[in-house]
Amino acid sequence: MITPSKAPLIQLRGVHKYYGDYHALRGIDLEIRQGEFFSLLGPSGCGKTTLLRTIAGFEGLSSGILAIDGRDMAAVPANHRPTNMVFQSYAIFPHLSVAQNVGFGLRRESMSRDQKARAVAEALEMVGLGGYGGRAAHALSGGQRQRVALARALILKPKVLLLDEPLSALDKKMRETMQVELIKLQRNVGITFILVTHDQEEALIMSDRIAVMFEGDIEQMADPETLYRRPTSRRVAEFIGKMNLLPGQVAMEGNRIIVDVAGLGRGAVEAEQAPGGVVPGATTVGVRPETLGLLFPGETTSRRLADGVVDEVVYYGDMTYYDVRVPGIERPLTISMKNLIGQPVLDVGTPTQVVWDERSLVVLSR
Amino acid sequence: MGLLDSSPGARAAALVAPPLIYALLLLAFPLVAIVVISFWTQSGLTLERTFTLANYREIFTGPIYIWGNANRWGVLPLSLFVSATVTLITVALAYPIAYFVSFVAAPERKSLWLFLITIPFWTSYLIRVFLWKVILGFNGVVNTGLQSLGIIQEPLEVLLYNLSSVIVTLSHAYAVFAILPIYVALEKIDRSLLEASQDLGENRLTTFLRVTLPLSVPGIVGAVLIVFIPTIGDYVTPELMLGSGGRLMSNIIQTQFLQLNNWPLGAALSIITMLAVGIVSLVFILLNRRWLRGRA
Known part of the structure; x- marks a missing residue:
């Protein structure tokens, strides 16, 4: 396994992109390190695909600097960039065989026919399609097309592999398999991967680092755990995972940050629980469903409690999601509970107590 | 029982019946009639209805139709050559136009371009042929233009009344039939394939040669067949552009039917022409079959 080195492989400085009046990228600053699995995550229309296509060279910059491996890319067309792309549609050439597709980019390499054939066979082997070289491209399934697209891009040993929503066309099972395979592949080849996705779960599973984009700008850039546990803004908190958003008040008492959360109560939080900074006054406080709990009959706890009534129960098998109505909060709190041995599933209307903890609060000023 | 209450089979038959009857009456029946008549002979004003290969013997042994002689080609090879x-020419000129409309023209302008391309078709075919006579004639646009510029002293006689004038006129007349199928084939090409080719190191020219051109082959084959097959049967253009001198297969067939009243020979010539066109077309399709096979 190759660990990401510190040297930035890709640098973007103040990158803007306009389509006529439309401001698609609004001042992107970004550094991606050699060997990193980096994801661009955001809702559709946020500019993530534009950013990827900019790096690939299919779109020019309106202003700003893009450098790959220390070299300015402004005058370098797509066919001379050290990047290769896996397209959302896979863009498999329908008139060529699988082997011809994979070997497409080798035409310009100074290799003998045998060497090329061997390279194609190895690339197909690497993506689990050994022996498929002779097949017609149009006879492949979705998953196989994706593997061909991967092999075709990786055979050229690019410095960066760009993946434009490569899994969105696959069914759920296939997608989960490919997620794991992509991670393994990336570790084996050590090539920097940049993945564009709108699927937050996919980004969390696969990435070393994630940039969350909204409206042409990067809202937060962090590793998956930080992004999940310490979102800096409401938008990021809502986009990634499930998050209860509660109205509250935040104040400084000396060095201590004190929050008063509607329905739950007052408590002190650490500075890192306010990653977006503290602006005293009204604020939004986020709490993840799995950091809350329910006190079942006969249990005791030293943690904080709030009274409530079960409003909705959604049973997932391994988990149960409860919506609990708590006085003082307009929307019910969503709480997820693991279905442990001997633990009952509560009925709608059951009075209960919500278990919470100051450590699970996130102050979302923005 | 109404049509909607009947069985699916009966409904399908009822739906298909009108065009089927139409096709039988106007395509199959005349074709069969031609085949049958080609084995008869004409004696005076009556058809001699005994089976004979005499017409075919004349076509294959005589010097006019197929073999020609030292001074001139046979009419059939000449007609095939002209077509x-x-x-x-038509397909070679149509391809850039189709490419322009599909790849260069702004998407919202595409239908306007197609519309403009079809405008010549608002004029009758005959009038368009005559327009070419005006352009290419002895006192035509080209000659007077060149004369007034002092490039030539005497009007050029090579412009009209020879095969090249037939070729020019037909190439213009059939341009749209070539542009449209090529345009459709180009439109069907997934644009991300062109980006993929670029991404894999090819420039615009090599991308065209390795991706666009092979993927547009179905359109080219369609255009070739649509132009080649009807032009060999076009007798109006050669009639008008060749004057009284030359004759192509279509004119000879027309003469046999309408002037010499020798239907059996005309029918046999039609059959031979059809077979020749059919064989050439099939060979062409077979040569291109690897580009036409199963597209996803």
């Missing part, structure tokens, strides 16, 4: 040349 092939027309096809080559």
Whole structure:
């Protein structure tokens, strides 16, 4: 396994992109390190695909600097960039065989026919399609097309592999398999991967680092755990995972940050629980469903409690999601509970107590 | 029982019946009639209805139709040559136009361009042929233009009344039939394939040669067949552009039917022409079959 080195492989400085009046990228600053699995995550229309296509060279910059491996890319067309792309549609050439597709980019390499054939066979082997070289491209399934697209891009040993929503066309099972395979592949080849996705779960599973984009700008850039546990803004908190958003008040008492959360109560939080900074006054406080709990009959706890009534129960098998109505909060709190041995599933209307903890609060000023 | 209450089979038959009857009456029946008549002979004003290969014998042994002599080609090879040349020129000129409309023109302008391309078709075919006579004639646009510029002293006689004038006229007349199928084939090409080719190191020219051109082959084959097959049967253009001198297969067939009243020979010549066109077309399709097979 190759660990990401510190040297930035890709640098973007103040990158803007306009389509006529439309401001698609609004001042992107970004550094991606050699060997990193980096994801661009955001809702559709946020500019993530534009950013990827900019790096690939299919779109020019309106202003700003893009450098790959220390070299300015402004005058370098797509066919001379050290990047290769896996397209959302896979863009498999329908008139060529699988082997011809994979070997497409080798035409310009100074290799003998045998060497090329061997390279194609190895690339197909690497993506689990050994022996498929002779097949017609149009006879492949979705998953196989994706593997061909991967092999075709990786055979050229690019410095960066760009993946434009490569899994969105696959069914759920296939997608989960490919997620794991992509991670393994990336570790084996050590090539920097940049993945564009709108699927937050996919980004969390696969990435070393994630940039969350909204409206042409990067809202937060962090590793998956930080992004999940310490979102800096409401938008990021809502986009990634499930998050209860509660109205509250935040104040400084000396060095201590004190929050008063509607329905739950007052408590002190650490500075890192306010990653977006503290602006005293009204604020939004986020709490993840799995950091809350329910006190079942006969249990005791030293943690904080709030009274409530079960409003909705959604049973997932391994988990149960409860919506609990708590006085003082307009929307019910969503709480997820693991279905442990001997633990009952509560009925709608059951009075209960919500278990919470100051450590699970996130102050979302923005 | 109404049509909607009947069985699916009966409903399908009822739906298909009108065009089927139409096709039988206007396509199959005349074709069969031609085949049958080609084995008869004409004696005076009556058809002699005994089976004979005499017409075919005349076609294959005489010097006019197929073999020609030292001074001139046979009419059939000459006609095939003219059609092939027309096809080559038409498709070669149509491709850039189709490419322009599909790849260069702004998406919202595409229908306007297609509309403009079809405008010549608002004029009758005959009038368009005559327009070419005006352009290419002895006192035509080209000659007077060149004369007034002092490039030539005497009007050029090579412009009209020879095969090249037939080829020019037909190439212009069939341009749209070549542009449209090529345009459709180009439109069907997934644009991300072109980006993929670029991404894999090819420039615009090599991308065209390795991706766009092979993927547009179905359109080219369609255009070739659509131009080649009808041009060999076009007798109006050669009639008007060749004057009284030359004759192509279509004119000879027309003469046999309408002037010499020798239907059996005309029918046999039709059959031979059809077979020749059919064989050439099939060979062409077979040569291109690897580009036409199963597209996803």
